[in-house]
Amino acid sequence: MRLRVVAWALLVALLLAALVAVDTRAAHPPHARKSAEPGIHKIKHVIVIMQENRSFDHYFGTFPGADGIPQGVCVPDPMHGGCVRPYHDTHDENAGGPHGRWNSRLDVDGGRMDGFVKEAENGWRNCRNRNNPLCTQSRTGTDVMGYHDAREIPNYWAYARNFVLQDHMFEPNASWSLPAHLFMVSEWSAKCENASPMSCINELENPSKTPFQRGNSLHVAPRYSWTDLTYLLHKQQVSWRYYVFRGTEPDCRDDGAFCDAVPQGARTPGIWNPLPYFETVQRDDQLRNITTVSSFLHAAKTGTLPAVSWVNPAGAVSEHPTARVSAGQTYVTRLVNAVMRGPDWPSTAIFLAWDDWGGFYDHVIPPYVDENGYGLRVPGIVISPYARKGFIDHQILSFDAYAKFIEDDFLGGQRLDPSTDGRPDPRPDVRENVPILGDLVRDFDFQQAPRPPLILDPHPPWR
Secondary structure, X not given: XXXXXHHHHHHHHHHHHHHHHHHHHHHOOOOOOOOOOHHHHHOOEEEEEEEOOOOHXXXXXXXXXXXXXXXXXXXXXXXOOOEEOOEEOOOOOOXXXXXXXXXXXXHHHHHOOOOHHHHHHHHHHOOOOOOOOOOOOOOOOHHHHEEOOOOOOHHHHHHHHHOEEEEEEXXXXXXXXXXXXXXXXXXXXXXEOOOOHHHEEXXXXXXXXXXXXXXXXXXXXXXXXXXXXXXXXXXXXXXEEEEEOOEEEXXXXXXXXXXXXXXXEOOEOOOOOOHHHEHXXXXXXXXXXXXXXXXXHHHHXXXXXXXXXXXXXXXXXXXXXXXXXXXXXXXXXXXXXXXXXXXXXXXXXXXXXXXXXXXXXXXXXXXXXEOOEOOOEEEEEEEOOOXXXXXXXXXXXXXXXXXXXXXXXXXXXXOOOOOOOXXXXXXXXXXXXXXXXXXXXXXXXXXXXXXXXXXXXXXOOOX
C-alpha cells in the first residue's frame, strides 16, 4: 500500500510538472526572442548617423565583392530614345530623381528595376521647385544612372574597406525622408486623430498631414501619438539624445510644388527632427534630449556620449541632391573622427546610412515585408572597434535592425510591440521581428581586441 501511495504521488507530481511546462510554453511561445549575444553589451554607445538620398549602386555599385551593378544594364530613356547605362559620375552635385511612394513603385516597375530614368525625366517635366521631394533638377534624367567610387568618396570607401559594408540594407519604407526618419525612431509612419495611439492609421507618404483636417498646411503641427523607441529607453532609464545640425531643410514639408527654405534646429520640429511631435517625448519631458550637433561633438570629446545617439544633418551637408557629396563626406568624417578621438571609442558602434534612394538607380528588388516596404536599397556601414575588418554583410537589413540592436543591447530584447510595450497602437506588425531581418551582431567580433581609430582627412582630394 505504501508503494502505491508513493507511485500515485510521483504520478501526480509528473502531471503537475507537465501542466507547469504547458503554462510556461504558453507564456513563452516558440517565436519568443532568443537571448542576445553576450558580447553585444561591450557596446555602451550606439550612434546612428543618417545621411540623405543615395542608393547603394550609386555609391558602392563597383565596390569589390559587393552585390553591385550587373553587367549589361541599360535603363530605358523615353525622352531621348534608347537606354542609359550606368556611368562614372565625377560631379560633386547630383540631381537625383523623384522619391515618393509612387516613384518607388515605378522605379521598381514590377521587379524590372528600369523606371529610374523615366521617373527622373517626368519629375523634371512636372517640377517647379527643385527642392520638392517629388521633383528633380535634371533636364535629361540620366543623372540617376551615374555612380561614384573611391575617387569621389574615398573616406566612405575607406570605412567600408576597414570595417563593415552592408550591401543589402533597405530603406524600411518605400517612400521619402520623413517616413524614413519616423521608422528610424519608432518603426512606423502614421497619422493620428488625437493623443490616443489607437487613433493612428498607417500613412506611408504624408504622415505630417491628418485625414481629419483637409487642406492641412505645413503650419499645422502633426500629432504622432504612437509609441517610439525613446519611450522604452526612458522607461528603462537608458540615456539618449537626438542631435540636429542647425541650418535648413532641403525638402518641402508636404508634397506641394512650392515652399520657402525652412529653418532647422533642435527646437524646430520638421522632416529630420520629428521627435518633438511625439506624445511620448512631450509627456516624458524629454524635449531637452533633442539638441545640437555641437553638443554631440562635445560629448564625444569629453566621453559623455549617451547610450543611444541619432545624428541628423542640415541640408548643406546632407548629401540630399543638390547638396554637394564632398560636403556631406566632410561632415560625416568629422563626426566619426570626433568619436574615434574620444574616450568612448572603445565601447562604441556607429551605424552610418542614407535614408532613401533619392531616385538613383539600384538593381536589387526590395523584399516585401508589409504594406510599407521595404523600400529601395541604400548604403549601410558599421564602424566600431569590434567591427569585423573588411567584411561585407549580405544579410537582408533595414533600419529596423538598428532598433533591434538597441533593444537587444540596452532593453533586454523589449520590442516596440503593441502587445507588450504598454501603449497599444494599430501598427501592421512588429518590424524588429520580421523573419527575414538580419542581425547586426554578425557584423562584430566581440572576441577581438578593440581596434584602434582610423582618423581620416575630412577634406580628401576629389579625383
